[in-house]
Amino acid sequence: MTYHEAAFKAMGSLCEVKLYAPTKQMANVLIQGVVSQVEHLEKKYSRFRADSVISEINLLAGTGTTKAVDKETEKLLNYAHQLFLHSDGLFDITSGVLRLAWDFQSNRLPLKETLTETLPLIGWHQVLWHPPEIYLPKPNMEIDLGGFVKEYAADLIAEALINKGVEHGLVNLGGDLRIVGPHPDGSPWVVGVQHPRIHGAIAKVEIEQGGFATSGDYERFMLVDGKRYSHLLNPKTGFSIQPTFSSVSVHAASCLVAGSFSTIALLKSEIDQCWIDRSGVSYLKVDQQMCLSGPLAMLGVEA
Amino acid sequence: MGEKCKALAALTAAAMELGVVGSVRASGLEDTKRVSYKYTQYREADLPVSKFHTENRLSSRSRYEIDIHQFLYQGPISRSTELKVSASTETMSGASPWYVARSSEGIPLQVMSGATISDSRTDLELALRNYTTATREYIYSFSYSTENDYSSLGLGYGFSKSSENQLHTIDLMANGAIDQVDATEADVYDRKDGEIKRSIGLSFGFSSIIHQNLLMSSSINYVLYSGYLSDPYKLAEVGEEGDTLPDSRPDNKNQFSWELSARRYLPTRDSALHLDYRFYQNSWEVESHTFELGWYFNLTSNWQIVPKVRYYSQTNAAFYQLFYTSTRADGYYSSDYRLSEFDAVSFKLKVNRKVDFGVFNIALEQYNSDGSHPGLVEFNRLSVGFALEFE
Amino acid sequence: MQLKCMLLCVLVFTIGCESVKPWQRGNLARPEMSFAPDPLERALDEHIYFSKEASSSGSAISGGGCGCN
Numbered sequence: 165m166t167y168h169e170a171a172f173k174a175m176g177s178l179c180e181v182k183l184y185a186p187t188k189q190m191a192n193v194l195i196q197g198v199v200s201q202v203e204h205l206e207k208k209y210s211r212f213r214a215d216s217v218i219s220e221i222n223l224l225a226g227t228g229t230t231k232a233v234d235k236e237t238e239k240l241l242n243y244a245h246q247l248f249l250h251s252d253g254l255f256d257i258t259s260g261v262l263r264l265a266w267d268f269q270s271n272r273l274p275l276k277e278t279l280t281e282t283l284p285l286i287g288w289h290q291v292l293w294h295p296p297e298i299y300l301p302k303p304n305m306e307i308d309l310g311g312f313v314k315e316y317a318a319d320l321i322a323e324a325l326i327n328k329g330v331e332h333g334l335v336n337l338g339g340d341l342r343i344v345g346p347h348p349d350g351s352p353w354v355v356g357v358q359h360p361r362i363h364g365a366i367a368k369v370e371i372e373q374g375g376f377a378t379s380g381d382y383e384r385f386m387l388v389d390g391k392r393y394s395h396l397l398n399p400k401t402g403f404s405i406q407p408t409f410s411s412v413s414v415h416a417a418s419c420l421v422a423g424s425f426s427t428i429a430l431l432k433s434e435i436d437q438c439w440i441d442r443s444g445v446s447y448l449k450v451d452q453q454m455c456l457s458g459p460l461a462m463l464g465v466e467a
Numbered sequence: 468m469g470e471k472c473k474a475l476a477a478l479t480a481a482a483m484e485l486g487v488v489g490s491v492r493a494s495g496l497e498d499t500k501r502v503s504y505k506y507t508q509y510r511e512a513d514l515p516v517s518k519f520h521t522e523n524r525l526s527s528r529s530r531y532e533i534d535i536h537q538f539l540y541q542g543p544i545s546r547s548t549e550l551k552v553s554a555s556t557e558t559m560s561g562a563s564p565w566y567v568a569r570s571s572e573g574i575p576l577q578v579m580s581g582a583t584i585s586d587s588r589t590d591l592e593l594a595l596r597n598y599t600t601a602t603r604e605y606i607y608s609f610s611y612s613t614e615n616d617y618s619s620l621g622l623g624y625g626f627s628k629s630s631e632n633q634l635h636t637i638d639l640m641a642n643g644a645i646d647q648v649d650a651t652e653a654d655v656y657d658r659k660d661g662e663i664k665r666s667i668g669l670s671f672g673f674s675s676i677i678h679q680n681l682l683m684s685s686s687i688n689y690v691l692y693s694g695y696l697s698d699p700y701k702l703a704e705v706g707e708e709g710d711t712l713p714d715s716r717p718d719n720k721n722q723f724s725w726e727l728s729a730r731r732y733l734p735t736r737d738s739a740l741h742l743d744y745r746f747y748q749n750s751w752e753v754e755s756h757t758f759e760l761g762w763y764f765n766l767t768s769n770w771q772i773v774p775k776v777r778y779y780s781q782t783n784a785a786f787y788q789l790f791y792t793s794t795r796a797d798g799y800y801s802s803d804y805r806l807s808e809f810d811a812v813s814f815k816l817k818v819n820r821k822v823d824f825g826v827f828n829i830a831l832e833q834y835n836s837d838g839s840h841p842g843l844v845e846f847n848r849l850s851v852g853f854a855l856e857f858e
Numbered sequence: 859m860q861l862k863c864m865l866l867c868v869l870v871f872t873i874g875c876e877s878v879k880p881w882q883r884g885n886l887a888r889p890e891m892s893f894a895p896d897p898l899e900r901a902l903d904e905h906i907y908f909s910k911e912a913s914s915s916g917s918a919i920s921g922g923g924c925g926c927n
Contacts, residue, residue, distance in 0.1 A: 243482065247478065
């Protein structure tokens with residue numbers, strides 16, 4: 165049993181696979197399988213690709229024609245529905261159109277008129293979702309599964325590796341992690357948590373199994389008059405959320421649930437700082453003063 | 468449960484639907500639908516001349532030739548219920564053992580029926596598996612089969628429960644069947660007509676994950692039969708004059724069996740070993756042992772070969788004799804080879820070819836039995852089939 | 859005797875199985891590790907052997923049919 169790793173670019177981020185396999189040849193076959201699985205999911209769910217399921221749904225917006233989706237997409241949309249319900253509407257897959265109003269490259273806040281025009285296009289509650297039929301009732305409405313498809317992919321890949329007999333390894337899709345199983349000697353993987361303000365890790369945690377994901381205000385943002393405006397937007401107001409925390413990392417059984425909770429925790433922190441405390445998951449928060457807190461055990465803090 | 472924990476429960480449930488955690492389970496409802504078909508032909512070897520009684524001009528040494536088509540559909544019909552429908556048709560023709568007579572030297576010889584017998588059999592089975600929780604399921608089954616001279620109706624009910632960690636599962640199954648025997652040409656040959664046979668079975672099973680490469684299961688089963696349990700087409704020679712009497716067996720039979728199975732994966736050889744053992748005992752004093760060993764060897768990721776060997780050994784029924792020198796007080800007579808003492812060995816070779824959407828297979832079997840009865844059977848079996856999976 | 863066999867068997871089963879973690883069950887999920895990888899083959903085996911031998915498996919519903927020879 166030897167250690168193998170590979171890195172590749174997919175879904176707009178740097179991805180890596182680490183695993184133990186009996187031979188180099190077997191490891192290569194497994195890694196090749198991972199890469200093609202990610203590419204398949206990217207092709208299927210990217211909103212940038214005209215032939216993706218997402219583009220097909222979006223193109224039919226306001227046309228009067230519904231789109232019947234396949235089983236997998238149906239389950240993803242059901243998941244999105246649950247996200248909407250349990251985040252009180254803050255996690256909304258229709259909020260992508262706000263990017264028309266927010267240009268994070270410009271360092272300028274969006275015009276009030278643009279926001280007023282965009283807001284009516286947002287709201288999962290407006291979407292006609294009668295599984296497996298979906299219909300976006302207004303022209304230019306859009307859905308985007310980018311908020312959790314990467315996490316979902318990490319889980320699927322890990323499960324596929326388990327089914328192929330891999331017991332020790334991890335899958336990392338741009339910081340969304342899913343552990344296949346601990347190192348062969350039973351020791352956990354050591355995972356770094358990104359420092360929200362500088363390059364490098366702010367903490368390290370040990371993870372033996374399950375998923376681990378982090379959401380932060382540093383992923384995309386702009387400074388206007390010294391104030392930080394992050395890519396985390398409130399779909400109800402169209403404004404950038406001012407999260408109490410600069411990042412929240414969550415450890416859960418799956419990467420999908422971990423990612424969803426870290427995102428909701430950040431979106432909610434503006435009005436409910438303690439939401440994550442009572443959610444039942446294990447987490448690590450970094451506040452705006454870069455102070456760490458939460459029940460997730462840390463190995464050490466790096467400056 | 469607090470408001471926030473509800474979110475965790477709801478999202479975890481929706482995530483589970485997506486198969487992102489624990490897709491590997493001991494059992495559970497799968498999304499895929501499966502359609503399988505198999506064609507089988509098996510040919511019983513002609514009775515050897517040395518064991519054949521030629522006195523009856525009409526009789527034939529050519530035994531059964533049987534062709535079977537089997538169909539199976541498996542798929543979910545709701546979030547928690549899976550439907551399984553299986554059907555098969557079987558056509559057979561050939562001669563069958565009638566009774567055992569003695570040659571002038573006192574050697575037992577098989578008297579066969581004429582070669583004209585041909586029959587067909589159709590059966591249908593429906594089974595519903597209902598998963599009430601992740602660890603609990605109920606099974607309901609219905610079966611019906613019919614042939615010219617025989618029909619059978621059965622019902623079953625089962626319950627299965629897994630431990631929370633999915634390492635152990637217990638199964639309980641109860642079933643019952645009513646069969647009716649209407650022997651052909653009953654009036655001509657004074658055979659039985661409209662006879663009923665009932666059975667009730669109970670089984671209890673336990674299966675476990677022993678370690679990451681070993682599964683084991685064990686079950687005990689009781690079946691009680693009552694009614695007409697004789698073979699309407701068979702006779703027994705009774706007395707020194709060569710007279711015959713119809714096959715006649717007790718109208719009750721209780722059977723017990725204990726089965727043990729192990730499945731062992733060998734990672735270094737990319738193969739799985741199957742070992743099955745069954746101990747069987749019934750109130751007619753038949754006791755048997757069955758061993759089956761199979762090796763599922765993955766030649767490549769698409770080709771799999773499966774050699775199997777099966778050994779079977781049974782003792783004879785208390786009232787069985789090749790022929791009876793005098794009448795019996797209890798009135799039971801049977802010289803059916805299936806109630807004699809014998810051993811049987813069978814070799815099977817199967818090849819599976821996996822494709823993206825399922826598997827194709829071909830299998831060959833040779834079965835030989837060895838004992839003192841002249842009518843013991845040998846046969847060859849050839850099967851070709853496929854199983855297709857789709858969403 | 860039979861009962862003892864059974865109890866012994868259950869005892870053997872429950873020894874040392876506590877530690878199989880979910881991520882270690884990949885091999886167990888392989889189709890060839892199933893108790894009956896080919897249900898049609900299993901059903902026909904039972905039917906054919908039942909028609910040639912005095913024994914039968916647990917389920918009373920093995921489709922009946924005595925006329926096979």
